Every structure is written in structure tokens, then in C-alpha cells.
Amino acid sequence: MSQEAMNQLRAWMAEQGLDAYMVTQPQNRSYLSGWLNDDVEGAGLLLVGRQQQILFTNPLYKEVVENEAQGWQVNVPPSREYWAAIATSAQEHGWQNIGFESAALTFAEYEKLRRSGESIFTLHPFEDSYIEKLRQVKQPHEIELLKRAIAITDETFTHLCSWIQPGMTEKEIQWEILRYMISQGADGLSFDSIVASGPHGSMPHAHPSERHVQRGELITIDMGARYKGYCADMTRTICLGEPSEARMQEIYDAVLNAMKTCEAGLYAGIAGSAADALARNALNVAGLSEYFVHSTGHGVGLQTHEGPNLSPRSPDTMVLPEGTVVTVEPGVYIPGWSGVRIEDCVLVKENGVEVLTQSPTELVLQR
Ligand code: ZN
Ligand code: ZN
Numbered sequence: 001m002s003q004e005a006m007n008q009l010r011a012w013m014a015e016q017g018l019d020a021y022m023v024t025q026p027q028n029r030s031y032l033s034g035w036l037n038d039d040v041e042g043a044g045l046l047l048v049g050r051q052q053q054i055l056f057t058n059p060l061y062k063e064v065v066e067n068e069a070q071g072w073q074v075n076v077p078p079s080r081e082y083w084a085a086i087a088t089s090a091q092e093h094g095w096q097n098i099g100f101e102s103a104a105l106t107f108a109e110y111e112k113l114r115r116s117g118e119s120i121f122t123l124h125p126f127e128d129s130y131i132e133k134l135r136q137v138k139q140p141h142e143i144e145l146l147k148r149a150i151a152i153t154d155e156t157f158t159h160l161c162s163w164i165q166p167g168m169t170e171k172e173i174q175w176e177i178l179r180y181m182i183s184q185g186a187d188g189l190s191f192d193s194i195v196a197s198g199p200h201g202s203m204p205h206a207h208p209s210e211r212h213v214q215r216g217e218l219i220t221i222d223m224g225a226r227y228k229g230y231c232a233d234m235t236r237t238i239c240l241g242e243p244s245e246a247r248m249q250e251i252y253d254a255v256l257n258a259m260k261t262c263e264a265g266l267y268a269g270i271a272g273s274a275a276d277a278l279a280r281n282a283l284n285v286a287g288l289s290e291y292f293v294h295s296t297g298h299g300v301g302l303q304t305h306e307g308p309n310l311s312p313r314s315p316d317t318m319v320l321p322e323g324t325v326v327t328v329e330p331g332v333y334i335p336g337w338s339g340v341r342i343e344d345c346v347l348v349k350e351n352g353v354e355v356l357t358q359s360p361t362e363l364v365l366q367r
Contacts, residue, residue: 272314
């Protein structure tokens with residue numbers, strides 16, 4: 001746990017008039033407590049008071065929490081009755097106004113908590129948790145973990161490039177990605193790998209199938225290793241042997257240019273919408289923007305998709321903070337034909353970016 005993050009959270013709580021803040025979103029819980037756990041259901045929650053910091057959990061996690069959540073008072077209520085235990089704590093500490101993450105609490109849980117706290121405290125919802133804002137700016141140790149996750153992903157791509165052959169199925173490739181990442185020290189995958197060959201490439205989130213990859217077609221591979229909780233995210237589009245149509249290389253070059261143009265134009269303080277426009281305008285010049293059906297990028301960290309977003313829908317006030325790590329991933333998807341996506345992770349600095357992804361960006365693998 002970072003003491004700096006706790007201090008910032010408490011300063012924000014004071015501004016909001018909160019006596020305590022309840023954290024139920026799993027990665028926010030990990031970030032603040034140091035206890036790495038993605039489990040939602042009943043795993044536990046944090047209550048941060050002006051002085052106190054209490055981690056409520058159940059007997060399944062008691063031992064690991066006591067080891068990992070340094071500085072937290074651990075409370076294991078009988079029969080997982082968190083809501084009654086929170087009311088007891090609130091009474092003990094005089095908490096009257098408690099903030100909570102409304103996007104990470106079910107209505108049923110909210111109702112139970114509200115009833116437990118009747119005449120003790122009032123609940124205040126926050127749809128965008130302040131902790132998510134804190135998480136956008138990576139601390140040095142987080143950047144190291146992200147770099148390791150990204151390096152494992154790069155090593156996996158290098159391995160795939162020598163291993164992959166025409167005739168393998170998308171699922172065989174999916175399996176090899178998992179096997180290799182684990183062998184290189186990954187915890188697992190950041191997300192289910194995408195291997196989309198030929199016509200499947202027009203679907204940005206295609207599921208790997210029994211289809212055999214072929215010489216001369218486009219193959220999009222989107223994958224990421226997870227390392228100590230931190231998520232890499234990378235896409236490369238490759239072709240085994242020479243492309244069967246000249247258009248494949250043309251579209252590939254346009255997408256690569258859009259990615260490079262965006263990476264070259266990013267800096268701390270740029271609005272998320274302006275960042276998106278860098279890639280979108282480059283594809284527009286190439287006459288391809290109608291086929292770019294998603295936003296340009298997203299933050300990565302304890303989650304594969306987190307803030308800040310590089311999106312045309314980002315409010316103008318949403319800027320990329322210095323020290324955030326985001327993806328840049330333009331794509332072109334032509335229904336019935338195929339698609340291209342290329343995705344790097346970059347660290348946003350004062351005057352530019354450091355490109356963290358090291359994998360090469362050549363389309364053609366000689367086969
Ligand atoms: Zn991706
Ligand atoms: Zn991504």
C-alpha cells in the first residue's frame with residue numbers, strides 16, 4: 001500500500017465531507033490494501049476512516065490478507081455479515097457520512113447496508129471512484145511490474161513468430177500463447193487471447209476457433225501477460241508469406257502510420273479526445289476511418305481496461321496525466337474481408353511517450 005495514495009484519498013474525503021469511504025471494486029481494493037485479489041463475491045471490502053483503515057474479509061482469505069495487507073486492521077465478521085460489522089465500526093468511530101463505489105455494489109447489497117446503518121450513517125454514492133483516478137498515475141514500482149508484463153508479452157510474440165505455421169488452428173495458437181506466457185513467469189493472461197485469421201479479422205473481438213490459418217492472409221493476435229496483478233495488452237497483425245492481395249499491405253501501412261502518428265503526438269496533458277483524433281485523422285486521410293469502429297486506446301494497470309480513455313467520447317476535461325500507461329490501438333475492420341489492428345503500450349511523459357512494447361511491426365513473416 002502506498003501511504004501517499006492513502007493521504008490523497010483522505011484529503012479528497014475531507015473535501016467531500018466524508019467520515020469514511022468504502023471500497024468494494026476489486027482492483028481498487030488491491031491497489032489500496034496491497035492484497036492482490038480479483039474475487040468479487042464476498043471476498044472482502046475496505047473501509048477507510050479519517051484515521052482508521054479496516055479490511056473486512058472472510059475466513060477463506062484471513063491468512064493471505066494478514067500477510068499482504070500491511071497496516072490494515074483485519075476484521076472477519078461471523079457468517080460474512082459485513083453490513084452489520086460496518087454498522088458496528090461506524091458506531092464505534094462516529095462515522096455519519098460514508099461514501100461508496102456505486103458501480104461496484106449491487107442494489108441488494110446497498111439495501112442491506114442501508115438497513116444496517118439506519119439512524120447511524122448516511123450513504124453517499126460515487127460512480128467514478130476517486131481511487132480509479134489515483135490508479136491512472138503509475139508509481140515507479142507499478143511501472144516496473146507493467147514493464148515485466150509487457151516484456152513477457154514481447155517474448156511470447158518472438159516465440160510465436162518462429163513457431164507459427166500455416167495449417168495451425170486459431171485455438172492451437174491461443175493455447176501456445178497461454179503455455180508460453182506461463183513458462184516465462186506470467187501469473188496468467190490479462191484477458192482471453194484473440195487470434196483472428198482471414199475473414200475473422202473483421203471482428204475486433206473474435207473468439208479463436210478451429211479455423212486453420214493460411215499462407216497469405218491477415219492474422220490478428222491480441223494478447224497480454226499478467227504479472228503480479230499488472231496487465232499487458234498488445235496486438236500485432238501478421239501474414240505468413242507474401243500477402244495474397246496488395247490491399248493487405250496498404251491497409252496495414254495505414255494502420256501502422258496511424259499508431260505511430262498517435263504515439264508521436266501524445267504528451268501529458270493532452271485531452272483523451274484529442275489523443276483519439278490523432279489516430280482517427282490519420283486513418284481518415286487514408287480513407288479508412290469509417291472502418292475504425294472503436295476508440296484509440298485505454299489505460300492499463302491492475303485491469304486491462306481502465307482509465308484514461310483515448311476516445312472521441314472522452315469529455316474535454318479528461319486529460320492524460322503524466323505517468324499514466326495507455327494503449328494506442330487503431331484498427332481497420334472491413335466486414336466480409338478481414339482486418340488489421342496494431343497495439344502498443346506507452347508510458348505518457350511530460351513531453352512525449354516512452355513506447356514500452358518492443359515487438360516488431362513488420363507484417364510479413366517469411367514462410
Ligand atoms: Zn489488446
Ligand atoms: Zn487494448
